[in-house]
Amino acid sequence: MAADxxxxxxxxxxxxxxxxxxxxxxxxTDGDAGITEIARALxxxxxxxxxIAKALVAAGYVARNERTERYRLGREAxxxxxxxxxxxxxxxxxxxxxxxxxxxxxxxxxxxxDGDEGLVVLRVESAQPLRFxxxxxxxxxxxxxxxxKALLAFAADLDAEITRLGDLARLTDTTITSATGLRRDLDxxxxxxxxxxxxxxxxxxxxxxxxxxxxxxxxxxAVAIQGPEFRMPTGRIPELASxxxxxAREVTAAIPHGYLI
Amino acid sequence: MAADxxxxxxxxxxxxxxxxxxxxxxxxTDGDAGITEIARALxxxxxxxxxIAKALVAAGYVARNERTERYRLGREAxxxxxxxxxxxxxxxxxxxxxxxxxxxxxxxxxxxxDGDEGLVVLRVESAQPLRFxxxxxxxxxxxxxxxxKALLAFAADLDAEITRLGDLARLTDTTITSATGLRRDLDxxxxxxxxxxxxxxxxxxxxxxxxxxxxxxxxxxAVAIQGPEFRMPTGRIPELASxxxxxAREVTAAIPHGYLI
DNA sequence: CGACTACTTCCACACTATAGAAGCTACTTC
DNA sequence: GAAGTAGCTTCTATAGTGTGGAAGTAGTCG
Numbered sequence: 074m075a076a077d078x079x080x081x082x083x084x085x086x087x088x089x090x091x092x093x094x095x096x097x098x099x100x101x102t103d104g105d106a107g108i109t110e111i112a113r114a115l116x117x118x119x120x121x122x123x124x125i126a127k128a129l130v131a132a133g134y135v136a137r138n139e140r141t142e143r144y145r146l147g148r149e150a151x152x153x154x155x156x157x158x159x160x161x162x163x164x165x166x167x168x169x170x171x172x173x174x175x176x177x178x179x180x181x182x183x184x185x186x187d188g189d190e191g192l193v194v195l196r197v198e199s200a201q202p203l204r205f206x207x208x209x210x211x212x213x214x215x216x217x218x219x220x221x222k223a224l225l226a227f228a229a230d231l232d233a234e235i236t237r238l239g240d241l242a243r244l245t246d247t248t249i250t251s252a253t254g255l256r257r258d259l260d261x262x263x264x265x266x267x268x269x270x271x272x273x274x275x276x277x278x279x280x281x282x283x284x285x286x287x288x289x290x291x292x293x294x295a296v297a298i299q300g301p302e303f304r305m306p307t308g309r310i311p312e313l314a315s316x317x318x319x320x321a322r323e324v325t326a327a328i329p330h331g332y333l334i
Numbered sequence: 335m336a337a338d339x340x341x342x343x344x345x346x347x348x349x350x351x352x353x354x355x356x357x358x359x360x361x362x363t364d365g366d367a368g369i370t371e372i373a374r375a376l377x378x379x380x381x382x383x384x385x386i387a388k389a390l391v392a393a394g395y396v397a398r399n400e401r402t403e404r405y406r407l408g409r410e411a412x413x414x415x416x417x418x419x420x421x422x423x424x425x426x427x428x429x430x431x432x433x434x435x436x437x438x439x440x441x442x443x444x445x446x447x448d449g450d451e452g453l454v455v456l457r458v459e460s461a462q463p464l465r466f467x468x469x470x471x472x473x474x475x476x477x478x479x480x481x482x483k484a485l486l487a488f489a490a491d492l493d494a495e496i497t498r499l500g501d502l503a504r505l506t507d508t509t510i511t512s513a514t515g516l517r518r519d520l521d522x523x524x525x526x527x528x529x530x531x532x533x534x535x536x537x538x539x540x541x542x543x544x545x546x547x548x549x550x551x552x553x554x555x556a557v558a559i560q561g562p563e564f565r566m567p568t569g570r571i572p573e574l575a576s577x578x579x580x581x582a583r584e585v586t587a588a589i590p591h592g593y594l595i
Numbered sequence: 596c597g598a599c600t601a602c603t604t605c606c607a608c609a610c611t612a613t614a615g616a617a618g619c620t621a622c623t624t625c
Numbered sequence: 626g627a628a629g630t631a632g633c634t635t636c637t638a639t640a641g642t643g644t645g646g647a648a649g650t651a652g653t654c655g
């Protein structure tokens with residue numbers, strides 16, 4: 074079968090796509106949103122959005138303010154998320170990351186592949202006043218982050234990945250901007266078993282990431298330790314990497330295999 | 335069977351209802367589920383479920399195992415939940431409950447009204463080896479729990495609530511089983527500003543709950559301290575109640591008003 | 596006080612979602 | 626190892642669902 078990397082047009086699901094789009098708008102809105110607001114954002118008729126919203130309210134996925142007639146996400150959305158957290162093993166992974174953060178004193182993230190980006194699904198923040206922080210749900214580039222490079226280096230088809238990335242935008246002095254340079258870095262990452270990022274995306278920020286591997290040796294996710302460069306000198310990298318690799322190995326047991334999380 | 339809450343006859347939303355039903359099945363399934371399994375649970379044609387599942391997978395709400403062709407909730411469901419947590423103020427409420435749990439040494443819950451039941455949306459467990467525990471997502475009766483009685487006592491129309499409850503099943507020696515008895519208890523609750531439950535649902539378990547009130551004085555949620563009766567003697571109730579009331583007042587500022595959460 | 600904006604309801608029609616049939620693969624049984 | 630079984634997936638004609646324009650209602654601003 075032709076592996077359709079990009080989502081092909083699936084027919085017979087217009088309504089579902091629209092309903093999920095409404096949820097997405099509410100997810101990305103601070104506070105609440107009105108029907109017209111949502112309709113405009115999605116370029117849909119207000120009556121269509123209104124009907125969809127009504128169904129979502131009836132199901133509890135959306136909460137409705139009776140007075141202001143405005144909407145926000147509801148309790149069923151919250152409960153769905155909790156269930157997803159459990160079934161994807163994030164709740165089991167969290168204590169492992171917390172331990173890693175405590176051991177290293179730095180922030181720790183769990184990142185999964187989401188198309189051509191990395192998606193932060195868990196974070197534990199360092200207790201230090203100066204710490205690296207990225208919100209859950211943040212999407213990060215693959216080619217210039219420790220987690221992204223760990224995901225790429227242990228992807229099923231490394232060459233295909235590199236060509237697919239296209240242009241590598243320069244974000245800092247140390248950003249790797251050539252395909253050959255990235256290839257060399259990923260080979261090293263694969264050989265070492267962990268990826269290192271020294272200010273390639275944000276100046277002064279260093280990351281060390283280990284892949285969470287499935288039975289075939291492909292990366293399902295990546296665990297990263299992140300902090301200011303001065304607290305993570307070259308000499309400390311081996312120790313940090315070893316801790317990250319250990320944590321990643323434990324996370325492997327926590328999350329379900331075979332799923333593109 | 336599928337009716338969630340009070341699903342009136344809303345037309346033009348069959349597909350959305352079905353898609354949400356598929357999500358509900360996955361939510362209530364441990365591990366993963368197959369198409370046929372879901373179709374049987376919902377009494378739908380497999381091809382219908384398959385198409386819906388495909389749309390949900392494309393949107394990232396459902397994760398698909400390519401090898402086993404089985405499904406579980408996906409990352410977008412998780413992210414939606416996190417967003418709901420934020421917009422409903424649960425993330426802001428959590429530290430308040432944690433403080434209450436630390437102050438009292440007992441388990442703390444936040445419960446909202448869900449139709450004719452209470453729904454546990456947050457919990458912080460006591461550090462004690464013997465502790466009361468209820469999972470997030472658990473639904474509890476209103477008439478025999480501290481949180482339920484706090485929600486009832488501060489409902490908009492108290493009389494209507496009591497008649498609507500119907501039969502009050504006896505669960506323990508101390509369960510209130512008569513409408514007049516419940517009425518008296520709720521009046522006291524309203525007067526005191528907090529509800530107490532001494533083993534009315536589970537023998538030996540005591541709860542003290544304070545309502546989270548909106549601007550109109552109606553309950554939006556309830557905060558409860560729960561533990562074994564012997565650690566919560568009558569003499570300690572005023573102190574615990576005062577702490578619960580204070581916490582509930584702070585939670586009021588955290589959660590959005592006007593929404594039936 | 597009138598104009599404006601937003602939410603809600605209704606209904607005929609177009610087009611979407613439906614479900615049956617059939618192909619396909621993986622696993623089980625004999 | 627062949628035959629059988631169960632489950633996933635694709636296809637398509639058709640029924641019936643969802644659509645969006647229009648009209649009604651309520652609240653807000655100048």
